Amino acid sequence: MFASLFSIASLMLSTFLMMVGYGLMNYLVPVRAVAEGWSPLLISLIATGYTVGFTLSCIVTPTLVLRVGHVRVFGALITLLTAAILASSLMVEWQVWVALRAVAGFAVAGCYLVIESWLNERVTNETRGSMFSVYMIVTLGGAIAGQYLVPLGDPRTTTLFIVCGILFAISILPTALSTAQSPAPIAKVQLGLGKLYRRSPVAFVGAILAGILSGTWSSLGGVYTTGSGLSTGQGATLLACVLAGGALGQIPIGRISDLTDRRYVMVACGAAGVFSAFAMFFMTPLTPNLLYITAFIVGSMLYPIYALNVAHANDRADPSEYVTISSSLMVLYGLGTVAGPLIGGGAMELAGPRGLMLYLAVGFAIYGAYAGWRVWRGNPTVHPDDRADFHAIAVPMRGTDPAGSIAVDYEEEYDPSTFDENARTG
Template identity: 65%
Template sequence: MLASLVSITSLMLSTLLMMVGFGLMNYMIPVRSLAEGWSTFLISIMATGYTLGFTISCVITPKLVQRVGHVRVFGALITLLTVAILACAMVVDWRAWMVFRGLAGFAIAGSYLIIESWLNERVTNDNRGTIFSVYMVTCLVGSIGGQYLVPLGDPETTQLFILCGIIFSLALFPTALSTAQSPSPIAQANFDLPKLYRVSPIAFVGSLLAGALSGTWASLGAVYTQTIGLTTAEGATLLASVLAGGAIAQMPIGRISDRIDRRQVMIACGGVGVAACTLMALVSSMNIYVISAASFFVGTVLYPIYALNVAHANDRAEPAEYVAISSGIMVLYGLGTVAGPVMGGAVMETTGPKGLLSFLALIFGFYAAYAAWRMNRRSPDEAPKTDFQSMPIPMQVTEGVTGQPGPGPDTGR
C-alpha cells in the first residue's frame, strides 16, 4: 500500500495545486462578474461556455492522449488553463469570458480524465478504495483551499487572476519532473443512448437531472452567496459545506443502496434535496451557521446521485456493456450541466437569488418522483448487484471515457 501511495505522490501534488487554482477560479469569476454589473442570467449564459467545453473535452481528450501521451497532453491542458484565467484579466467582457470559460472547461475536464486514467492503472482491487479516497480528499482540500484565497485579495483587480495563473503553472512541475512511468493509452469508448434507455430509463433521465443540479450549483452557487449579502469568506464557507457534504455522504449512500432497492435511495435523496433547499430558502442569510448546515445536506445528495445512476444502470447491464453505458451517462450528464445553469439563471433573474433554491428543489422533486414512478413500472431485479463506487467531486463526468469499466463484479470495484 505504501509503495502505491508513493508512486502517485507527484500526481496528487499536481492535482492538489490544480484544484486550488480551480477553487479560486470558480469562486472569483462569479464575484467579479457581479462587480461588473452583469445580470444573473448573463452570468448563467457565460457559465454554459465552461460546461460545454467540459463536455466536448470528454470526447476529444482521449484522442489527443492516444496520439501524444498523458504527460504531454496534461502539460498542454494546464497551460490552456493558465492562458484562460489570465485572458479573463486582460479582456473583461462577458462574451470573451464565455470563450475563455469554455477553454477552462475543456482543460479541466481533460485534466480530470488524465488523472483518473493514471490512477486506474496504478491501483489494484485491494487498494482501489484507499487510493481513490486519497484522490477525493486531495480534490476536496484543494478546492476548498482555493475558495478561501478569494477573501485575501480583491476580485476587481488583476491580483487574484495572476495568482490563479501562477498556481495553475506550478501544477505542471510535479508530473513534468516525475520519473514515474506514464500509463497506457486511453481506450476510446462509444456511447449508445437508446441502449442506455432500454437498460435503465431512470439512469437515463437521472443523469440529465444530476447534471442540471451540479452544473447549476457550480455555475451559480457563488452568485447566490453574493446576492444574499454574504461576505466572500462566508460565501466560501457555504460553498465548502456543499462540497464536504458530498464527499462525506457518497460512501454511506452507496453502501445503503447496495443493500436495498437503489430506487428507494434515489427517492430518499430527492426528498432530502427538496427539504434542504427549502430550509436554505427559509433561513435568513444573517445566520451563516444554519444556512451552511443546510447547504451541507444539499451537498450530501447533490453529487452522490450521479454515482447512483451509474450503479443502477450497471446492475442491469452485461459486463461487456459497462463502458458504453457509463459513456452514455457521461454525455447525458454533460448535457444537463449545459442546460441547468441557463434555466436556473433565468429563474434567479425573475424571482431573486432564492429562486436558485426553488429551481434545485424542483429538480430534486422530479428526480424522486420519477424514481417512484419507475418502481411501479418495473419490479426489482433478482440478479446480484454490482458494487457502488464512490466518485470524486466534482469530476464525476469523466467516468466512462477513460476506457475503464464501470463498477461491476468483474472489476473488483
C-alpha cells in the same frame, strides 16, 4: 499501501495544486461577474460556456491522448487553462468570458480525464478503493483551499487571477519532472445511449437531472452566496459545506443503496433535496451556521445522485457493457450541465439570488418523482447478488468516470441475445 501512495505522489501533488486553482477560479469568476453588475442571466450564459467546453473535452481529449500521450496532453491543457484565466483578467467583457470559460472547461475536463486514467493504471484491485479515497480527499481539500483564497484579495483587481494562473502553471511541474513511467494510451469505447435507455430509463433520465442540478450549483453557487449578502469568507464556507456534504454523503447513501432497490434511495434523495433546498430559500445570512448545516445536507444529495445512476445502470447491464454504460451516462450528465445554468440563471433573474434554491428544489422533485414512478410501474427489483458495487464519484469532478477515460465513437447496435433483458429493465 504506502508503496502505492509513493507511486502516485507526484500525480497527487499536481492534482492538489490544480484543484486549489480550480477552487479559486470557480469562486472568483462569479464574484467578479457580480461586481461588474452583470445580470444572473448573463452570468449563467458565461457558466454555460464552461460546461459546453467541459462536455466537448470528454469526447475530444481521449483522442488527443491516443496521439501524443498523457504527459504532453496534460501540459498542453494546463497551458490553455493558465492562459484562459489570465486573459479573463485582461478582457473583462462578458462575450469574451463566454469563450474563455469554454476554453477553461475544456482544459479542466481534459485534465480530469488524464489524471483519472493515469491513476486507474497505477493502482491494483486491492488498493483501488483506498487510492481513490485519497484522490477524493486531495481534490476536495484543494478545491476548498482555493475558495478560501478569494477573501484574501480583491476580486475586482487582477491579483487573484494572477495567483490562479500561477497555481495552474506550477501544477504541471510534479508530473512533468516525475521519473515514473507514463500510462498506456486510453482505449476507445463506443457510446450506446439507446442501449442505456433500454437497460435503465431511470439512470438515463437521472443522469441528465444530476447534471442539471450539480452543473447549476457549481456554476451559479458563487452568484447565490454573493447576491444573498454573504461575505466572501462566509460564501467560501458555504460552498465548502456543499462540497464536504457531497463527499461524505456518498458513504451512507452508497451503503444503503447496496442493500435495497436503488430507486428507493433515489426517491429519498430527491425528497431530502427538496426539503433542504426549500429550507435554504427561507434562510438569511443572519443565521449563517444554520445555513451551513443546510448547505451540507443539500450537497450530500446533490453530488451522490450521479453515482447512484451509475450503480443502478450497472445493476442492469452485462459486465462487458460497464464502460459503454458509464461513457453514455457521462455524456448525458454533460448535456445536463450545459442546460442547467441557463435555466437556473433565468430563475435567479425572476426570483432573485434565492431563486436558485427554488430551481434546485424543483430539480430534486423531478428526480425523485421519476424514480418513484418507475417503481410504481412495477419494474422488477434487481436481486442483491446481481447488484454492482456502488462507487463514489470524486467531488467536484462533475461526473467524470473513475473507472477510466472514454472516447465516443459510434452508437452500438443492440443485440438482445447478449443478455436477459426481461430480468433487468427499469
